[in-house]
Structures are given as C-alpha cells and as structure tokens.
Amino acid sequence: xxxxxxxxxxxxxxxxxxxxxxxxxxxxxxxxxxxxxxxxxxxxxxxxxxxxxxxxxxxxxxxxxxxxxxxxxxxxxxxxxxxxxxxxxxxxxxxxxxxxxxxxxxxxxxxxxxxxxxxxxxxxxxxxxxxxxxxxxxxxxxxxxxxxxxxxxxxxxxxxxxxxxxxxxxxxxxxxxxxxxxxxxxxxxxxxxxxxxxxxxxxxxxxxxxxxxxxxxxxxxxxxxxxxxxxxxxxxxxxxxxxxxxxxxxxxxxxxxxxxxxxxxxxxxxxxxxxxxxxxxxxxxxxxxxxxxxxxxx
Amino acid sequence: xxxxxxxxxxxxxxxxxxxxxxxxxxxxxxxxxxxxxxxxxxxxxxxxxxxxxxxxxxxxxxxxxxxxxxxxxxxxxxxxxxxxxxxxxxxxxxxxxxxxxxxxxxxxxxxxxxxxxxxxxxxxxxxxxxxxxxxxxxxxxxxxxxxxxxxxxxxxxxxxxxxxxxxxxxxxxxxxxxxxxxxxxxxxxxxxxxxxxxxxxxxxxxxxxxxxxxxxxxxxxxxxxxxxxxxxxxxxxxxxxxxxxxxxxxxxxxxxxxxxxxxxxxxxxxxxxxxxxxxxxxxxxxxxxxxxxxxxxxxxxxxxxxxxxxxxxxxxxxxxxxxxxxxxxxxxxxxxxxxxxxxxxxxxxxxxxxxxxxxxxxxxxxxxxxxxxxxxxxxxxxxxxxxxxxxxxxxxxxxxxxxxxxxxxx
Numbered sequence: 001x002x003x004x005x006x007x008x009x010x011x012x013x014x015x016x017x018x019x020x021x022x023x024x025x026x027x028x029x030x031x032x033x034x035x036x037x038x039x040x041x042x043x044x045x046x047x048x049x050x051x052x053x054x055x056x057x058x059x060x061x062x063x064x065x066x067x068x069x070x071x072x073x074x075x076x077x078x079x080x081x082x083x084x085x086x087x088x089x090x091x092x093x094x095x096x097x098x099x100x101x102x103x104x105x106x107x108x109x110x111x112x113x114x115x116x117x118x119x120x121x122x123x124x125x126x127x128x129x130x131x132x133x134x135x136x137x138x139x140x141x142x143x144x145x146x147x148x149x150x151x152x153x154x155x156x157x158x159x160x161x162x163x164x165x166x167x168x169x170x171x172x173x174x175x176x177x178x179x180x181x182x183x184x185x186x187x188x189x190x191x192x193x194x195x196x197x198x199x200x201x202x203x204x205x206x207x208x209x210x211x212x213x214x215x216x217x218x219x220x221x222x223x224x225x226x227x228x229x230x231x232x233x234x235x236x237x238x239x240x241x242x243x244x245x246x247x248x249x250x251x252x253x254x255x256x257x258x259x260x261x262x263x264x265x266x267x268x269x270x271x272x273x274x275x276x277x278x279x280x281x282x283x284x285x286x287x288x289x290x291x292x293x294x295x296x297x298x
Numbered sequence: 299x300x301x302x303x304x305x306x307x308x309x310x311x312x313x314x315x316x317x318x319x320x321x322x323x324x325x326x327x328x329x330x331x332x333x334x335x336x337x338x339x340x341x342x343x344x345x346x347x348x349x350x351x352x353x354x355x356x357x358x359x360x361x362x363x364x365x366x367x368x369x370x371x372x373x374x375x376x377x378x379x380x381x382x383x384x385x386x387x388x389x390x391x392x393x394x395x396x397x398x399x400x401x402x403x404x405x406x407x408x409x410x411x412x413x414x415x416x417x418x419x420x421x422x423x424x425x426x427x428x429x430x431x432x433x434x435x436x437x438x439x440x441x442x443x444x445x446x447x448x449x450x451x452x453x454x455x456x457x458x459x460x461x462x463x464x465x466x467x468x469x470x471x472x473x474x475x476x477x478x479x480x481x482x483x484x485x486x487x488x489x490x491x492x493x494x495x496x497x498x499x500x501x502x503x504x505x506x507x508x509x510x511x512x513x514x515x516x517x518x519x520x521x522x523x524x525x526x527x528x529x530x531x532x533x534x535x536x537x538x539x540x541x542x543x544x545x546x547x548x549x550x551x552x553x554x555x556x557x558x559x560x561x562x563x564x565x566x567x568x569x570x571x572x573x574x575x576x577x578x579x580x581x582x583x584x585x586x587x588x589x590x591x592x593x594x595x596x597x598x599x600x601x602x603x604x605x606x607x608x609x610x611x612x613x614x615x616x617x618x619x620x621x622x623x624x625x626x627x628x629x630x631x632x633x634x635x636x637x638x639x640x641x642x643x644x645x646x647x648x649x650x651x652x653x654x655x656x657x658x659x660x661x662x663x664x665x666x667x668x669x670x671x672x673x674x675x676x677x678x679x680x681x682x683x684x685x686x687x688x689x690x691x692x693x694x695x696x697x698x699x700x701x702x703x704x705x706x707x708x
C-alpha cells in the first residue's frame with residue numbers, strides 16, 4: 001500500500017476506521033505455510049528390528065492462522081493538512097510509504113480551496129455559530145456590491161503580502177518565469193495567505209464564499225468572515241467551513257466514510273498516482289534551483 | 299579429548315567391578331583416587347580450551363561421581379542385607395547380578411563423544427529436535443512440543459488471541475489434554491455446544507479449563523432449577539462464555555435484580571436474559587446508570603422503559619453518552635416524540651452518523667416527515683434499517699449517486 005489518498009470527512013466526526021482496511025488486507029490470500037522436514041521412524045514388519053527413516057514434509061503448525069494470528073495488525077497512516085473538528089471536506093491521508101510523500105506534499109506548499117458559509121447580524125466569541133453570542137447587529141444596508149468591494153480589498157492586501165513572503169525580486173527574469181507558470185508563492189513558513197476570494201451566493205443574511213488560500217487554519221477563515229462582517233459595519237458568524245480542494249485532490253476523488261474498503265482505496269491510489277507525482281515534481285523542481293542558488297550565496 | 303573420555307569410562311567400569319569385589323573400606327579410597335584422576339594438572343595443558351575442559355570436568359564429576367557414589371552405597375546396601383543371610387554363595391550371586399544391571403546403567407548414561415563412530419541403528423535413535431524455550435512471549439514456540447496445544451488448534455482455538463489474555467498462555471501450557479481438558483470438553487458437549495462452537499468458546503474463555511467440573515455442574519443445575527430450557531442454557535453459555543465461571547449466588551442476585559428493577563414477570567425475565575446473557579456476566583453499574591438516564595434524563599415512564607428493555611435488551615448496556623446523543627438528535631433536531639421511539643426501540647442501537655446523514659438528505663429533498671398522522675410518513679424503521687441503495691430508491695426516491703454527492707457537501 002505505498003500511496004496516498006484523500007478521504008471525505010463529514011464535519012464534527014473525527015473517525016479513525018482503519019479496521020476495515022486491515023480486515024481487507026487480512027482477508028487476502030495468506031502465504032502458504034512453511035514446510036517442515038520430519039524424519040519419521042518406521043519399523044520394518046519382518047523382523048521388527050530394522051529401523052528406517054522416511055523423510056516427509058509437513059506444513060508447520062507455527063504458520064497456522066490460529067497460532068500466528070492475523071498477518072497485518074497495524075497500518076501506518078499519516079494525515080495531511082489539518083481539518084479541525086467542526087469543519088469538513090477533503091482530508092488527505094497517506095498510507096504506508098505514502099506517509100513519506102506527505103512531507104513532500106507539505107514542502108510543495110500548494111494552495112487549498114474552501115467554501116465558507118456565513119450569516120450576517122450576529123457575532124460570537126469563537127466566530128462560529130456555536131459560540132457564545134456577543135452582539136446582534138442589523139444587516140439591511142449590506143448589498144452584494146459592498147461585499148464584493150471588501151473582498152477585493154482583502155484580496156489586494158493579501159496579494160502584496162504574498163509577494164513579500166515569496167522572497168522574490170519582481171524585476172528579475174526568474175520571477176517573471178514563475179509568474180507566467182502561476183507558481184509565485186512562499187516556499188517557507190508564512191502567515192496565512194489568501195490568493196483569491198469569490199462570492200458564490202449572496203442572500204442576506206446568508207452568504208457563501210469560495211476562498212483559495214495557503215498556510216491557513218480553519219479558525220483563520222472563520223476570523224476572515226468575522227472581519228468581513230465588521231468591515232461592512234455589521235457582524236457575521238461562520239456556519240460552515242468545507243475544504244473542496246487540497247492541491248490536486250478535488251471533491252470528486254474523495255471517498256466517503258462508507259467507501260473505505262481495500263479495493264476502493266487501491267483504485268483511488270492508482271488513479272491519483274500520476275497526478276500526484278507530476279504535481280510534486282512540478283512544485284519541487286523550481287524549488288531546487290532556488291535552494292542551490294541560496295546555498296551559493298552563503 | 300575423545301580418547302580421554304574413552305579412557306575415563308573404561309577406568310570407571312574397572313573401578314566399579316573392583317569396588318563390588320572389595321570391602322567397603324576400600325571404597326572410600328577408590329573415590330579418592332577417582333577424584334585425583336579427575337584433576338590432573340597436565341590435562342588442562344593438553345586441552346587447548348581451558349574453559350571447555352573445566353566444563354567437561356564439572357559435568358563428569360556431577361554425572362559419574364554421583365552414579366559412582368550411588369553405586370557404592372547400593373552395593374554396600376546389598377552387602378548389609380547379605381550379612382543378614384547365613385549362606386554365602388547366594389549373596390554372591392545376588393551381588394553379581396546387581397552389578398551387571400548397574401554396569402549396564404552406567405554404560406547407558408555415558409554420553410557419546412562427538413568424534414566417536416556410531417552404528418546406523420544408534421544414529422536412528424537420536425532425536426535432533428531443539429528443546430522448547432524456557433520462557434517465551436508467545437505460545438507459538440511451544441506448539442511443536444506440546445500435543446495439548448496442537449489438539450486445541452485442531453479444535454479451532456485461536457491461540458494468537460488466547461495468549462494475549464493474562465495468565466491464559468501459562469494455563470494452557472501447563473494443562474494436559476487427556477487429564478484436564480477432555481473432561482471440560484465432554485461437559486460442554488453435555489450442555490449442548492456443537493463441535494464447531496468449542497474452539498470459539500475456548501478462545502473467548504480459556505479459564506474454564508481451570509474449573510472443576512462439579513462446580514460447573516452445580517451452576518448449570520441452578521439454571522435448570524430456574525426453569526431455563528436446555529436449548530436456552532446452550533445459547534446463553536455460548537453467547538456469554540464467562541457465565542459458568544460465576545457463582546450461583548451472583549447469578550441469583552442478578553436474576554433477582556432484573557426481575558425487581560424492571561418489574562418483569564419470571565417468564566419475561568428469562569426471555570430477557572436468554573436474549574442478552576451478557577447482562578448476567580457484565581458490570582451492573584452501567585446498566586443501573588442507563589436505567590436512571592432513561593427515566594430522569596430522557597423522561598420515559600416506567601412502563602415505557604420496561605417495554606424498551608424487553609424488546610431490545612441491548613439498549614440496557616449501550617453507553618450512556620451514545621444514548622443521550624442519539625436521543626438529543628432524534629428529539630430536539632428531528633422532532634420525534636417519545637411515543638414513536640417506544641414503538642421502535644431499535645433506534646437507540648442505530649448509528650447516529652447514519653441517521654444524521656439520512657435525515658439531512660431527506661430534509662434537503664423536503665421529505666423529512668416523521669408524523670404518522672400526515673401523508674408521506676417515513677417511519678423510523680425505514681430510516682434506519684434499510685441499506686443505502688434501498689433507502690435511496692424507496693424512501694428518498696433519489697439516485698445513490700446524488701446521495702453521495704449530497705454527503706460531500708455536508
């Protein structure tokens with residue numbers, strides 16, 4: 001099982017059900033039991049004295065499934081970018097050798113996409129609708145136009161921060177080439193950065209945003225919703241955070257909780273293998289010359 | 299080295315023969331000479347490996363000196379008995395016979411040196427299997443040495459699971475199939491367990507092999523006296539393997555508790571316990587707690603609780619947290635009244651996540667209608683029991699793919 005997969009996790013349920021996977025692995029064909037060579041003594045019938053040894057092979061009882069127990073008892077599973085308990089969506093998991101690829105996946109610093117639902121008119125202490133209510137406001141004055149304006153302001157300020165964090169001189173040929181490929185992004189730790197925001201639905205008091213971002217946490221997105229509310233001279237809480245894309249993995253690739261079986265996972269791994277390899281190569285390839293360049297400086 | 303052992307053994311034989319003929323005074327002297335011979339200072343120089351030489355000497359001393367001493371004392375014994383007899387020739391014959399036997403014994407005990415040539419027949423007699431380990435973490439190491447373990451595996455006992463239980467592995471290694479296990483197996487057969495069930499039963503409860511058959515019989519007799527049928531006892535013992543390990547007093551207490559607490563008549567109590575014998579073996583605390591939760595937290599009446607417990611006994615032993623979560627969702631989110639839940643108590647056994655998903659899907663479609671008085675009513679049974687594809691086709695009247703797509707938007 002040397003690959004990585006993404007699974008869909010519904011919000012609020014932190015389930016870890018690898019048992020079905022182990023069950024699937026253990027129900028596969030077991031290796032044949034080893035053969036043990038036994039010398040068996042037989043006394044010839046004529047005089048009862050003449051001993052002869054016959055050699056025969058007996059399957060070893062040590063390899064009996066009831067004695068040795070199940071072959072697979074644990075499985076290495078690693079998780080990709082965190083998804084907190086109240087959010088849902090595409091959740092990347094690495095199985096077996098795939099856990100090592102998760103490190104590369106982190107180093108590639110790919111963007112993720114979320115859809116975020118919000119409601120105007122309320123403010124809570126943890127920015128979500130479950131928290132303690134702090135204030136209630138009116139929201140009649142908010143129009144879609146005003147919302148779009150705030151969104152573009154956020155986008156602009158984050159774009160500036162992005163260029164700063166990317167640590168690139170914009171006047172160089174290298175920066176130009178990267179920009180053409182659309183690969184300008186920080187390759188080290190940075191504060192959360194939003195690359196694009198879009199309003200999907202506006203029906204006061206509810207609204208839905210699509211946010212493309214980097215190095216984010218789900219709580220940060222809730223805070224963004226809260227800040228949008230404040231900017232609009234009202235207040236807003238976030239009702240749902242859902243990740244719809246993690247790098248190249250989109251919602252359609254994800255497996256539901258009921259689909260976590262060995263054949264499904266195997267198929268999904270084979271399907272995504274090429275995509276993942278290509279993406280990692282693409283992202284890490286342009287990282288390497290930059291790293292060498294840096295080393296040259298020092 | 300081989301030469302030396304040969305000499306040693308020959309010397310030993312000679313010495314024995316000599317000893318039998320001589321008087322007991324001489325014997326002490328011979329032991330002395332024996333000791334002198336065993337510690338020749340130049341021998342260690344001959345031997346390149348001093349440690350090995352010393353080991354060998356030590357072994358020889360233990361083995362052969364012991365034999366020798368034994369022999370001496372036994373022959374002195376014969377001489378003492380011979381003294382009590384009056385005629386001499388007879389004693390001589392006896393002693394010579396004795397020495398023959400003893401000499402043979404000594405010859406047998408001599409270890410063969412590695413360099414010595416042995417005959418074909420002798421070679422066949424040698425067993426080359428390695429000895430079982432003195433201690434181990436697993437029963438695997440003993441399976442090739444123990445006939446008992448082998449037979450248990452053939453019965454279907456999962457040793458890999460048994461060895462994880464405390465003290466169970468040690469118990470199995472010490473037992474003997476013919477003496478200890480057979481009687482228990484016969485007893486279980488008498489109760490009515492099938493041959494194929496024995497393995498699974500012993501996997502779950504290996505400790506029963508340590509019990510006395512008499513004790514087990516009294517417990518079964520108690521159950522019979524409480525008017526449990528034979529089939530019922532078989533079923534109970536198989537489904538709660540630890541049932542027979544509990545004392546009669548405890549079983550009696552438990553049966554009394556359920557009868558009084560739930561207010562059931564004896565027939566219904568029996569029915570309850572037969573369907574979930576775990577109630578008798580498990581802890582009582584969570585059950586007491588659950589009964590309080592049903593009554594105080596969830597607000598069911600005594601009568602309703604009795605009905606819930608009797609139709610689905612498992613509801614008594616589910617976890618308290620799961621129970622309250624489920625009730626909370628059903629009552630406060632889906633708006634289902636107590637009456638409907640009592641009609642279908644299996645609902646408390648269902649998975650909350652499954653109910654949530656389906657309810658939200660139905661709500662999305664506008665079909666979430668759980669009031670039996672109104673058209674297009676969806677019963678709780680339909681909501682929970684049906685598998686996904688049937689649920690989508692019959693209840694939600696939608697495609698399974700749409701259902702899956704919907705789940706990804708949650």
